[in-house]
Amino acid sequence: MVAQNKSRRNQDMLRFAGWLAAIILLNILAANFFFRLDLTEDKRYTIAPVTKKMLQKLPDEVVVNVYLEGDFPAGFKRLQQAVRETLDEFRIYADGNIRYNFIDPTAILDEKQRTAFYQTLAKKGIIPTNLHATEEGKQVERLVFPGATVTYKGKETAVNLLKGNLAASPDERLNQSVEGVEYELASAIRKMAFQGTKTIGYITGQGELELPQVEDLLGSLQEYYRVARGDLAQIPSLKGLDLILIAKPTKSFSEADKYKIDQFIMNGGKAIFFVDALNANMDSVGAGGMFALPYNLNLDDLFFRYGLRLNPTMIMDMNSGFIPMVTGYMGDKPQTEMINWRFYPLINSFSKHPITRNLDAVYTKFVGTIDTVKAEGIRKTPLLFTSRYSRVLQVPVPVTLEEARMEVKPELFQAGPQPVGYLLEGKFTSLFRHRRAPQGAADQQVREQGVASKIAVFSDGDLVRNEIDPRTNRPYELGFDRYSNVTFANKELAMNTVHYLLDAEGLINVRSKEIELRPLDKVRVKEEKTYWQLLNLVAPLVLLLLFGLARFYLRKRKYARF
Numbered sequence: 001m002v003a004q005n006k007s008r009r010n011q012d013m014l015r016f017a018g019w020l021a022a023i024i025l026l027n028i029l030a031a032n033f034f035f036r037l038d039l040t041e042d043k044r045y046t047i048a049p050v051t052k053k054m055l056q057k058l059p060d061e062v063v064v065n066v067y068l069e070g071d072f073p074a075g076f077k078r079l080q081q082a083v084r085e086t087l088d089e090f091r092i093y094a095d096g097n098i099r100y101n102f103i104d105p106t107a108i109l110d111e112k113q114r115t116a117f118y119q120t121l122a123k124k125g126i127i128p129t130n131l132h133a134t135e136e137g138k139q140v141e142r143l144v145f146p147g148a149t150v151t152y153k154g155k156e157t158a159v160n161l162l163k164g165n166l167a168a169s170p171d172e173r174l175n176q177s178v179e180g181v182e183y184e185l186a187s188a189i190r191k192m193a194f195q196g197t198k199t200i201g202y203i204t205g206q207g208e209l210e211l212p213q214v215e216d217l218l219g220s221l222q223e224y225y226r227v228a229r230g231d232l233a234q235i236p237s238l239k240g241l242d243l244i245l246i247a248k249p250t251k252s253f254s255e256a257d258k259y260k261i262d263q264f265i266m267n268g269g270k271a272i273f274f275v276d277a278l279n280a281n282m283d284s285v286g287a288g289g290m291f292a293l294p295y296n297l298n299l300d301d302l303f304f305r306y307g308l309r310l311n312p313t314m315i316m317d318m319n320s321g322f323i324p325m326v327t328g329y330m331g332d333k334p335q336t337e338m339i340n341w342r343f344y345p346l347i348n349s350f351s352k353h354p355i356t357r358n359l360d361a362v363y364t365k366f367v368g369t370i371d372t373v374k375a376e377g378i379r380k381t382p383l384l385f386t387s388r389y390s391r392v393l394q395v396p397v398p399v400t401l402e403e404a405r406m407e408v409k410p411e412l413f414q415a416g417p418q419p420v421g422y423l424l425e426g427k428f429t430s431l432f433r434h435r436r437a438p439q440g441a442a443d444q445q446v447r448e449q450g451v452a453s454k455i456a457v458f459s460d461g462d463l464v465r466n467e468i469d470p471r472t473n474r475p476y477e478l479g480f481d482r483y484s485n486v487t488f489a490n491k492e493l494a495m496n497t498v499h500y501l502l503d504a505e506g507l508i509n510v511r512s513k514e515i516e517l518r519p520l521d522k523v524r525v526k527e528e529k530t531y532w533q534l535l536n537l538v539a540p541l542v543l544l545l546l547f548g549l550a551r552f553y554l555r556k557r558k559y560a561r562f
Contacts, residue, residue, distance in 0.1 A: 311370065
């Protein structure tokens with residue numbers, strides 16, 4: 001019996017030593033080989049490889065102050081938790097070079113200090129939102145600051161964490177915000193910590209938008225890239241640029257100008273065109289009406305060769321913006337009302353491409369239709385569409401303010417969604433294939449087949465035009481409509497397009513992250529609340545008790561014979 005007990009003790013010691021050795025080995029492996037497992041179906045805790053690579057290269061510490069702190073309803077708590085979890089992941093991959101703090105602006109007790117802090121946040125670009133929610137049958141209202149600041153070596157930028165489409169339900173918009181957390185934070189960190197090396201050229205010389213009219217966009221682009229501008233006719237070539245931006249040209253491009261653009265794209269350059277096919281503007285409409293006629297831009301053959309055709313049409317849409325109109329007089333004072341102006345379509349239908357995913361509404365003016373044509377090796381992706389309640393007018397298009405006063409006939413608005421923006425990707429064929437270079441061209445050697453490149457074409461020249469404040473003569477933010485006091489997503493669309501075309505690493509593809517929304521049945525939750533509370537409270541205790549009894553019984557049975 002003694003020998004048997006001694007043998008059992010030796011076996012127990014060997015077993016203990018084996019487990020101890022396994023634990024030590026596991027710790028050694030874990031210390032030298034880092035890995036994380038995400039067992040969720042939609043991989044919500046998985047950081048994209050491009051983000052990991054950027055974080056691993058961080059040369060110095062980045063500080064993120066998140067102002068989404070406090071007692072929130074479940075939806076905002078989910079966003080808050082997503083931000084916290086994402087920053088925890090960032091900190092791991094950045095080897096400690098990420099530090100973050102959660103701050104509750106409403107926790108400041110002194111009213112004057114609290115108000116001053118609110119104003120400071122607003123100046124940084126962190127705008128509060130009033131949160132209305134129902135808690136235990138009561139309506140509550142809270143001021144929420146869904147934003148953060150990213151600081152690196154004394155430089156600071158603001159991050160808006162509440163994104164998504166306003167047309168979606170509150171739960172869907174919060175879910176869209178959760179999906180975009182990684183991209184918004186990673187993009188801000190890259191902007192602060194890594195100096196952009198790409199150069200964008202804003203092309204002038206063909207009646208494009210003046211610099212004050214694109215000041216907000218170009219200023220935003222300068223935070224990421226170098227931005228230059230120049231008259232196309234005065235530039236020998238576009239070498240040295242990575243992307244060119246052409247916004248609302250109104251004059252004809254010469255063959256030499258087109259050759260510069262064509263060869264730039266053939267050599268891998270990227271381009272974005274915001275082009276009106278028809279000439280229409282509100283100044284002429286207000287003067288008694290006008291007929292919108294085609295511009296003679298001399299770009300049709302260039303677009304056709306690349307796979308697109310800008311049609312000489314104009315779209316009217318029942319889902320549209322508003323303009324102020326005098327509807328009557330009270331004495332000698334005019335009475336002004338905001339009237340639906342169907343020549344200004346509000347775009348709220350997008351593809352699921354990273355450029356437009358979860359984008360809010362975009363404001364357009366006098367927009368036309370786009371068709372695709374055959375182009376070998378070119379992938380064509382429509383990016384945005386009008387609503388299904390649209391109407392396509394053929395040239396010449398009468399544009400008068402009387403149209404806004406007319407009763408809408410729904411049967412006329414049955415054209416369905418119309419694409420008004422396309423992304424083209426692939427190896428383009430030169431317009432000057434089997435042709436000589438134009439006289440005076442700096443490079444007479446025509447490259448007939450291009451290397452892989454990307455271009456984007458939008459059939460609205462005003463899409464990137466910011467309005468000017470008449471009182472201060474300063475530009476409004478791109479997309480801001482001073483009549484409705486709403487900021488549309490025009491700038492986000494333009495910035496996303498530039499980022500996609502120039503982002504060789506593919507960070508913008510992080511915007512494709514999709515997290516499935518699994519809402520609870522609120523009626524059932526209310527009815528079964530007590531049952532589930534008791535189940536969660538009692539069931540663990542019962543299981544623990546059963547486990548204890550089973551263990552006691554087995555031990556008693558095992559050692560009873562001794």
